[in-house]
Amino acid sequence: EPEVTQTPSHQVTQMGQEVILRCVPISNHLYFYWYRQILGQKVEFLVSFYNNEISEKSEIFDDQFSVERPDGSNFTLKIRSTKLEDSAMYFCASSRGQGNSPLHFGNGTRLTVT
Amino acid sequence: AQSVTQLGSHVSVSEGALVLLRCNYSSSVPPYLFWYVQYPNQGLQLLLKYTTGATLVKGINGFEAEFKKSETSFHLTKPSAHMSDAAEYFCAVMRNTGGFKTIFGAGTRLFVKA
Numbered sequence: 001e002p003e004v005t006q007t008p009s010h011q012v013t014q015m016g017q018e019v020i021l022r023c024v025p026i027s028n029h030l031y032f033y034w035y036r037q038i039l040g041q042k043v044e045f046l047v048s049f050y051n052n053e054i055s056e057k058s059e060i061f062d063d064q065f066s067v068e069r070p071d072g073s074n075f076t077l078k079i080r081s082t083k084l085e086d087s088a089m090y091f092c093a094s095s096r097g098q099g100n101s102p103l104h105f106g107n108g109t110r111l112t113v114t
Numbered sequence: 115a116q117s118v119t120q121l122g123s124h125v126s127v128s129e130g131a132l133v134l135l136r137c138n139y140s141s142s143v144p145p146y147l148f149w150y151v152q153y154p155n156q157g158l159q160l161l162l163k164y165t166t167g168a169t170l171v172k173g174i175n176g177f178e179a180e181f182k183k184s185e186t187s188f189h190l191t192k193p194s195a196h197m198s199d200a201a202e203y204f205c206a207v208m209r210n211t212g213g214f215k216t217i218f219g220a221g222t223r224l225f226v227k228a
Contacts, residue, residue, distance in 0.1 A: 004157070031214055043158070043204060043218040056215050091157055095214060100165035102148055102208075103216055105157030 002026045006092050006106035013082055014114055021077045021109045023092030029104070031097040032075045034067065036060065037108075038088040049075065050097065082113045116141045116207050120219035128227045133177075133192040135222045137205030140186060146208040147188045148216070149179055151201050158204060164188065175199065200226045 005024045013019050025032050034046040047057040049067055066078045075094075079086055089110050093103040121136040139145055146165050150158040162173025169181040175198075179190045188205060205219040 033216075035218075042220040045215055045217065048215055093157075097214055100146065100163065101214075102160045102163055103150075103158070105150075105159070107155070107157045 004092055004094055004104050004106035006090075006109050008109060009107065010110045010112070012112045012114065015084055016081050019079050019082055019111065021079075021090050021092075021111070023075045023077070023106055024073050025075055025092065025094030026104055027073070029094035029096055031055075031095045032067075032069070033093040033095075033103065034077045035091045035093060035105075036088045037091065043091070046077075079111075082111075084113050087111055087113045116145065116209055116217055118205050118207050118217055118219035120203075120205050120222050122222055123220065124223050124225065126225040126227060127195045129197055130194050133190070133195045133199065133224065135190040135203050135205075135224065137179075137188045137190065137219060138186050139188060139205070139207045141207060141209075143209075147179075147181060148206040148208065149173065149177070149188075149190050150204045150206060150218075151175075152204065152221075153201050161190070161203070195224075195226045197226050197228065200224055 007022045032049040037043045045058050047061045048055045064080045068076050089108040091108045092106045095101045117140045119138045148163045149161040152158045162171050164171050164181045172178045177192045202221045202223050204221045206216050208216045
């Protein structure tokens with residue numbers, strides 16, 4: 001069964017550094033998402049992406065964040081200047097984009113900002 | 115605006131006992147509702163979904179949920195808990211317009227005692 005893959009599984013970075021989290025969504029899916037889960041807290045929506053542009057973003061997704069689909073397969077999340085509070089699990093998800101089509105999640109990238 | 119409330123951040127049952135995880139939602143339009151399960155160090159996996167039609171939906175691993183519009187509820191049940199059911203469970207509502215944004219509840223951690 002096709003799956004969403006995320007790399008790396010764990011990223012450690014220093015405060016102020018830029019990080020890029022990578023995702024390969026399921027190939028025939030049209031909508032792509034990033035979610036964040038701070039340790040012990042809820043899964044929070046960051047951004048949705050369709051047709052090469054952001055379709056919706058949350059208040060968390062400020063100017064420090066950006067997303068890109070640089071080719072036909074990868075979907076990336078960039079954090080320009082990381083802060084301690086960016087430490088979290090970041091999940092990529094994709095869907096066919098229909099109302100009855102659930103999200104398919106990757107296993108996440110654990111980002112630790114020191 | 116759509117939201118999801120899960121009653122009880124932790125639920126503990128004995129092996130073989132009934133599992134009941136509660137979820138209430140608010141939505142101005144008929145929602146698409148989902149339950150996801152998260153095992154340690156993994157992404158979220160779909161358990162079951164309600165979109166239209168039959169209000170009692172069956173999912174994987176013996177779980178089922180009933181959509182009750184009058185109560186705005188979508189509780190998850192399983193007749194007999196198994197040790198392998200120990201995990202975090204998330205109720206979610208999808209907005210069926212625009213970017214198909216999915217909003218998650220805070221999660222309920224299920225403990226299963228031998």
